[in-house]
Amino acid sequence: xxxxxxxxxxxxxxxxxxxxxxxxxxxxxxxxxxxxxxxxxxxxxxxxxxxxxxxxxxxxxxxxxxxxxxxxxxxxxxxxxxxxxxxxxxxxxxxxxxxxxxxxxxxxxxxxxxxxxxxxxxxxxxxxxxxxxxxxxxxxxxxxxxxxxxxxxxxxxxxxxxxxxxxxxxxxxxxxxxxxxxxxxxxxxxxxxxxxxxxxxxxxxxxxxxxxxxxxxxxxxxxxxxxxxxxxxxxxxxxxxxxxxxxxxxxxxxxxxxxxxxxxxxxxxxxxxxxxxxxxxxxxxxxxxxx
Amino acid sequence: xxxxxxxxxxxxxxxxxxxxxxxxxxxxxxxxxxxxxxxxxxxxxxxxxxxxxxxxxxxxxxxxxxxxxxxxxxxxxxxxxxxxxxxxxxxxxxxxxxxxxxxxxxxxxxxxxxxxxxxxxxxxxxxxxxxxxxxxxxxxxxxxxxxxxxxxxxxxxxxxxxxxxxxxxxxxxxxxxxxxxxxxxxxxxxxxxxxxxxxxxxxxxxxxxxxxxxxxxxxxxxxxxxxxxxxxxxxxxxxxxxxxxxxxxxxxxxxxxxxxxxxxxxxxxxxxxxxxxxxxxxxxxxxxxxxxxxxxxxxxxxxxxxxxxxxxxxxxxxxxxxxxxxxxxxxxxxxxxxxxxxxxxxxxxxxxxxxxxxxxxxxxxxxxxxxxxxxxxxxxxxxxxxxxxxxxxxxxxxxxxxxxxxxxxxxxxxxxxxxxxxxxxxxxxxxxxxxxxxxxxxxxxxxxxxxxxxxxxxxxxxxxxxxxxxxxxxxxxxxxxxxxxxxxxxxxxxxxxxxxxxxxxxxxxxxxx
Numbered sequence: 001x002x003x004x005x006x007x008x009x010x011x012x013x014x015x016x017x018x019x020x021x022x023x024x025x026x027x028x029x030x031x032x033x034x035x036x037x038x039x040x041x042x043x044x045x046x047x048x049x050x051x052x053x054x055x056x057x058x059x060x061x062x063x064x065x066x067x068x069x070x071x072x073x074x075x076x077x078x079x080x081x082x083x084x085x086x087x088x089x090x091x092x093x094x095x096x097x098x099x100x101x102x103x104x105x106x107x108x109x110x111x112x113x114x115x116x117x118x119x120x121x122x123x124x125x126x127x128x129x130x131x132x133x134x135x136x137x138x139x140x141x142x143x144x145x146x147x148x149x150x151x152x153x154x155x156x157x158x159x160x161x162x163x164x165x166x167x168x169x170x171x172x173x174x175x176x177x178x179x180x181x182x183x184x185x186x187x188x189x190x191x192x193x194x195x196x197x198x199x200x201x202x203x204x205x206x207x208x209x210x211x212x213x214x215x216x217x218x219x220x221x222x223x224x225x226x227x228x229x230x231x232x233x234x235x236x237x238x239x240x241x242x243x244x245x246x247x248x249x250x251x252x253x254x255x256x257x258x259x260x261x262x263x264x265x266x267x268x269x270x271x272x273x274x275x276x277x278x279x280x281x282x283x284x285x286x287x288x289x290x291x
Numbered sequence: 292x293x294x295x296x297x298x299x300x301x302x303x304x305x306x307x308x309x310x311x312x313x314x315x316x317x318x319x320x321x322x323x324x325x326x327x328x329x330x331x332x333x334x335x336x337x338x339x340x341x342x343x344x345x346x347x348x349x350x351x352x353x354x355x356x357x358x359x360x361x362x363x364x365x366x367x368x369x370x371x372x373x374x375x376x377x378x379x380x381x382x383x384x385x386x387x388x389x390x391x392x393x394x395x396x397x398x399x400x401x402x403x404x405x406x407x408x409x410x411x412x413x414x415x416x417x418x419x420x421x422x423x424x425x426x427x428x429x430x431x432x433x434x435x436x437x438x439x440x441x442x443x444x445x446x447x448x449x450x451x452x453x454x455x456x457x458x459x460x461x462x463x464x465x466x467x468x469x470x471x472x473x474x475x476x477x478x479x480x481x482x483x484x485x486x487x488x489x490x491x492x493x494x495x496x497x498x499x500x501x502x503x504x505x506x507x508x509x510x511x512x513x514x515x516x517x518x519x520x521x522x523x524x525x526x527x528x529x530x531x532x533x534x535x536x537x538x539x540x541x542x543x544x545x546x547x548x549x550x551x552x553x554x555x556x557x558x559x560x561x562x563x564x565x566x567x568x569x570x571x572x573x574x575x576x577x578x579x580x581x582x583x584x585x586x587x588x589x590x591x592x593x594x595x596x597x598x599x600x601x602x603x604x605x606x607x608x609x610x611x612x613x614x615x616x617x618x619x620x621x622x623x624x625x626x627x628x629x630x631x632x633x634x635x636x637x638x639x640x641x642x643x644x645x646x647x648x649x650x651x652x653x654x655x656x657x658x659x660x661x662x663x664x665x666x667x668x669x670x671x672x673x674x675x676x677x678x679x680x681x682x683x684x685x686x687x688x689x690x691x692x693x694x695x696x697x698x699x700x701x702x703x704x705x706x707x708x709x710x711x712x713x714x715x716x717x718x719x720x721x722x723x724x725x726x727x728x729x730x731x732x733x734x735x736x737x738x739x740x741x742x743x744x745x746x747x748x749x750x751x752x753x754x755x756x757x758x759x760x761x762x763x764x765x766x767x768x769x770x771x772x773x774x775x776x777x778x779x780x781x782x783x784x785x786x787x788x789x790x791x792x793x794x795x796x797x798x799x800x801x802x803x804x
Contacts, residue, residue: 013362033717051716
């Protein structure tokens with residue numbers, strides 16, 4: 001039996017060389033989002049994509065009211081490709097939580113990113129007890145002479161004291177009017193938050209930009225005055241807001257609509273963030289909040 | 292002056308030369324490492340500063356690799372058919388039509404400190420071939436440095452087997468000969484010369500009638516090997532300008548070898564099978580056969596370097612001004628897969644063995660230097676051979692790393708601006724998809740590998756058989772760890788002048804349970 005003939009091998013080589021020469025630009029165009037369309041005539045169009053990330057599993061992600069994916073433990077984000085440049089309505093929903101909505105514009109060759117957040121419609125509030133009944137080994141909020149003070153409550157309560165009377169650890173102020181975090185500078189001006197990016201131009205968060213155009217400032221304004229704010233634990237794109245009528249979470253991303261969701265509604269609420277946890281105080285009681 | 296008579300004909304490294312020759316040779320030693328590292332560094336730098344260009348390059352490279360894999364698979368498939376055909380053919384009957392009785396096979400078995408069971412298996416294998424043993428001269432080539440134990444083993448072998456061959460000779464290569472580096476090359480050169488004086492001259496056997504088979508101590512030829520070589524020798528257009536290359540199987544101990552050793556051994560076989568269909572890219576590798584007169588004319592194998600098995604081809608190629616080739620036999624010999632008493636020792640040995648093999652890159656400066664010096668070789672032959680050799684060493688050291696490790700670099704290093712592009716999102720998906728499709732080709736590898744396996748020992752269950760099939764999913768790992776990394780290691784050593792010495796692969800046999 002003879003070896004593979006030179007003619008056959010040359011034939012293979014030429015064939016694969018042609019496939020390579022034709023295939024490479026096609027693959028590159030494909031990877032850049034170029035697609036062939038048929039709408040009466042065959043034409044090439046540029047597409048873009050959407051990347052929506054979530055924090056949890058079991059969330060349903062809709063694009064233009066069409067369910068695209070339910071997130072799982074291993075995949076909490078979706079990448080939707082081959083989208084024609086246009087405005088898309090995104091909704092992320094889960095039962096028992098406020099849905100997150102956003103209108104996002106898709107541009108050619110670019111992936112528009114957004115990070116969703118959902119908070120419970122009815123957040124879990126667990127009261128931090130003021131006292132301990134040492135004999136019975138239980139916690140309580142009502143005072144008695146033989147009860148001992150709960151040191152956790154005492155420590156938290158100091159956080160809620162007005163700035164003038166408490167000792168603030170350096171860098172831990174929670175009611176300061178200005179805040180910075182990894183390049184974000186936030187100022188509270190007359191009850192409105194002005195967010196600017198002070199970091200490098202290359203690492204500006206995607207919500208400042210649409211396509212190649214980035215804005216210098218984002219404003220967060222609510223129906224009532226923002227009294228105080230802090231970063232939502234673990235997120236640099238979300239803010240906790242103390243308004244006159246409750247505690248809210250707002251995203252910095254102001255692409256329409258800027259989602260602002262209530263944690264608790266009503267007068268007289270204050271909040272603080274400590275060790276990655278959110279605490280709320282009302283009528284002398286402190287609650288640990290799970291959103 | 293003929294090229295074989297020049298002072299640089301048997302140059303081992305740049306240090307053996309003087310003046311500008313040394314400078315040029317040194318630059319050529321740097322070249323392969325420079326190209327490989329340059330490629331890897333270029334991809335990293337492009338990923339940081341020009342991630343879009345890097346992404347284009349990676350996409351093109353992915354496609355190139357995929358097509359190359361398919362292209363090589365076609366060669367592998369054809370050679371598989373040819374091997375099966377050649378194994379089934381009756382070479383003795385084919386020889387019957389030719390005058391072949393004058394041909395003598397001089398079989399060189401270089402040994403170091405291997406156990407007697409290894410040598411016995413090889414010698415028994417030669418005895419089991421269907422060639423007239425009286426037409427075989429067996430030379431057991433010992434190293435003086437191996438000590439008295441090796442000598443005792445040799446005596447036992449000689450007393451047991453000497454009268455069953457036409458000629459039997461034990462040679463002891465003296466240690467510490469000035470100008471020689473320890474290794475197979477110096478040993479078999481000494482053995483060949485001793486055999487010339489003590490067998491060929493003594494019995495007035497014409498050198499032109501002798502075919503030398505330079506085996507390893509674990510090389511067990513298949514039943515018709517010598518008939519097959521003889522037939523090809525007698526029918527080759529220019530038998531004295533031809534080397535004969537069998538396909539190395541690693542079946543001696545394949546059922547006892549751990550998974551990694553089996554994959555690496557199988558991959559090595561596949562590579563040789565593909566090369567058998569591309570003879571212009573083939574150099575002699577490991578065990579091979581060649582006419583004695585061709586060897587004698589150039590003074591046998593080089594004694595001052597590691598890769599004597601492939602260097603001998605290039606010596607002959609340059610000596611014959613490019614008019615020398617390798618004839619692929621598509622017929623197997625069986626050798627040992629790398630097995631050590633412990634797993635990590637096996638891994639270390641595989642790595643070292645592959646580093647030694649890939650140190651064949653030391654031939655590249657030799658070839659290129661020879662092309663500069665030898666003006667008798669046609670220009671375009673020089674160009675095409677240079678390209679084939681450079682591309683071969685470059686792809687060995689870089690391609691697996693680029694495919695399996697660097698495909699995602701632009702995404703990691705490209706910065707936020709690049710990461711907002713559709714291209715950035717699609718690059719890992721495209722690379723992954725091409726890889727997955729390419730991996731499907733491993734099914735063919737599994738089938739071919741299984742088809743050449745020796746019979747399953749009784750102490751091995753069906754699971755062992757299944758393991759032989761499924762093991763191939765580890766190829767992306769082995770191709771990097773035991774292919775690209777030792778390749779890069781070898782090239783880096785050559786680049787910095789940290790020349791590698793010969794490392795004898797230990798032959799360890801696990802006793803069947």
